[in-house]
Amino acid sequence: MNDPIVIVGAGLGGVRLAESVRGAGFEGGVILLGAEDHPPYDHPPLSKEVVTGQSERVDLKPAEFYAEKNIDLRTGSRVVAVDPDSHTVSVERDGERRDVAYGTLVLATGLAARRFPGVADEVTGVHVIRTIEDALAVRAAAGKASRAAVIGAGFIGCEVAASLRKLEVPVTLIEPAPTPLAAAVGETIGELITRLHREADVDVRTGVGVDRIVADDGAVTSVELADGSSVDADLVVVGIGGYPELDYLEGSGIEIAPRESGGGIACNSSGRTDIPDVYALGDCANWSDADGDRHRVEHWTHTVDQAALVAAEIVGHEITHQSVPYFWSDQYGLKIQMLGSPNPADDVHVVDDDGRKFLAYYSRDGILTGVVGAGRVGKLMKARQHLLTPTPISALLDG
Numbered sequence: 001m002n003d004p005i006v007i008v009g010a011g012l013g014g015v016r017l018a019e020s021v022r023g024a025g026f027e028g029g030v031i032l033l034g035a036e037d038h039p040p041y042d043h044p045p046l047s048k049e050v051v052t053g054q055s056e057r058v059d060l061k062p063a064e065f066y067a068e069k070n071i072d073l074r075t076g077s078r079v080v081a082v083d084p085d086s087h088t089v090s091v092e093r094d095g096e097r098r099d100v101a102y103g104t105l106v107l108a109t110g111l112a113a114r115r116f117p118g119v120a121d122e123v124t125g126v127h128v129i130r131t132i133e134d135a136l137a138v139r140a141a142a143g144k145a146s147r148a149a150v151i152g153a154g155f156i157g158c159e160v161a162a163s164l165r166k167l168e169v170p171v172t173l174i175e176p177a178p179t180p181l182a183a184a185v186g187e188t189i190g191e192l193i194t195r196l197h198r199e200a201d202v203d204v205r206t207g208v209g210v211d212r213i214v215a216d217d218g219a220v221t222s223v224e225l226a227d228g229s230s231v232d233a234d235l236v237v238v239g240i241g242g243y244p245e246l247d248y249l250e251g252s253g254i255e256i257a258p259r260e261s262g263g264g265i266a267c268n269s270s271g272r273t274d275i276p277d278v279y280a281l282g283d284c285a286n287w288s289d290a291d292g293d294r295h296r297v298e299h300w301t302h303t304v305d306q307a308a309l310v311a312a313e314i315v316g317h318e319i320t321h322q323s324v325p326y327f328w329s330d331q332y333g334l335k336i337q338m339l340g341s342p343n344p345a346d347d348v349h350v351v352d353d354d355g356r357k358f359l360a361y362y363s364r365d366g367i368l369t370g371v372v373g374a375g376r377v378g379k380l381m382k383a384r385q386h387l388l389t390p391t392p393i394s395a396l397l398d399g
């Protein structure tokens with residue numbers, strides 16, 4: 001393999017890839033290009049400890065890590081084009097453009113936050129949470145807010161609602177689907193999580209979308225809902241998801257997956273794109289599985305697992321570790337966790353519910369497909385072993 005490995009995107013996936021190739025003994029050049037001016041930082045705390053003010057330092061690694069591992073970290077360096085023919089990427093830094101040559105290229109550029117349409121940039125009080133600056137801005141706005149509206153009750157929207165309640169800001173959480181989080185965890189579990197919000201006095205409005213964000217004199221004042229009602233708010237957080245921002249791949253010939261299968265950079269089951277020496281991983285990547293089905297997943301552990309797989313592929317090692325899909329969310333002092341890949345339509349078996357904490361199994365055709373819990377860390381992790389091989393759900397329900 002020719003040097004160097006050039007990684008585009010100095011977030012979780014990029015840093016883990018760099019660390020893993022070094023861990024596997026790769027001694028050639030590793031260049032880590034990050035568009036932001038910050039050293040690489042972690043995203044999960046942004047909607048949690050950063051909004052509540054419990055933490056502002058979310059660096060992925062100590063400052064000395066990059067020099068110690070001989071990783072050439074270049075912050076403030078945005079890749080604006082990729083040319084596989086010449087094996088170069090074009091990098092914009094301080095207004096100047098330079099080409100950087102690669103032997104192997106890894107794309108780990110994450111997502112950009114989707115904005116609510118029709119809101120002028122100069123309107124104050126309307127926020128998203130994707131970067132550290134976004135989270136600090138929400139934190140600052142929360143200190144002055146008298147009433148907040150959170151648009152979108154996905155995991156990030158739910159976490160922001162919980163963080164704002166911790167700061168004692170009154171919150172309305174607005175979700176067009178009938179049940180928050182139903183697309184991710186199914187209706188039964190979505191209801192159990194919604195219960196936590198209602199108990200914390202969040203005004204949860206479901207089954208109704210937002211028509212318009214209203215501003216007066218350059219500052220947000222309310223949001224108008226599709227049912228004709230209006231919610232007063234001097235702080236609005238828009239949590240309607242993100243999208244892979246891939247303009248920099250235009251003209252590169254690197255295949256983009258169709259929108260219906262999640263979009264993102266199309267890869268095989270070990271992260272290779274259709275162009276030699278180019279890989280993609282993390283939130284921006286859409287890998288195919290053994291059955292040829294495509295998946296683009298936006299979870300922390302998934303990104304870490306993919307970075308390990310791509311690193312092994314690049315350095316020619318084999319990986320024997322069997323991973324079980326996992327994600328977590330923190331809301332109202334509870335750790336909500338899911339193991340496995342259940343479909344929202346799978347059968348749900350709630351085996352423990354004390355009115356706040358709960359544990360449930362999912363099954364399809366009698367076989368366990370996943371486990372979800374809130375405040376049940378030990379019990380949930382015990383179930384992990386049962387997801388490594390097909391396990392009849394009856395064995396868990398009877399046991």
Ligand SMILES: Cc1cc2nc3c(=O)[nH]c(=O)nc-3n(C[C@H](O)[C@H](O)[C@H](O)COP(=O)(O)OP(=O)(O)OC[C@H]3O[C@@H](n4cnc5c(N)ncnc54)[C@H](O)[C@@H]3O)c2cc1C
Pocket residue numbers: 008009010011012013014033034035036042043044045046047077078079080108109110111129130131156248281282283284297298299300301303326327328329330
């Ligand atoms: C607020 C928030 C809370 C989250 N909470 C959880 C959670 O509780 N549990 C969980 O499982 N997951 C959570 N996630 C998801 C998790 O953080 C992501 O899955 C993970 O960060 C993905 O890693 P990544 O490397 O693909 O992207 P990122 O970590 O987003 O890194 C991508 C990097 O690429 C850079 N970049 C983009 N374009 C370019 C370019 N052209 N040139 C150079 N650099 C570029 C970006 O600036 C960014 O730093 C959360 C995400 C967010 C935003």
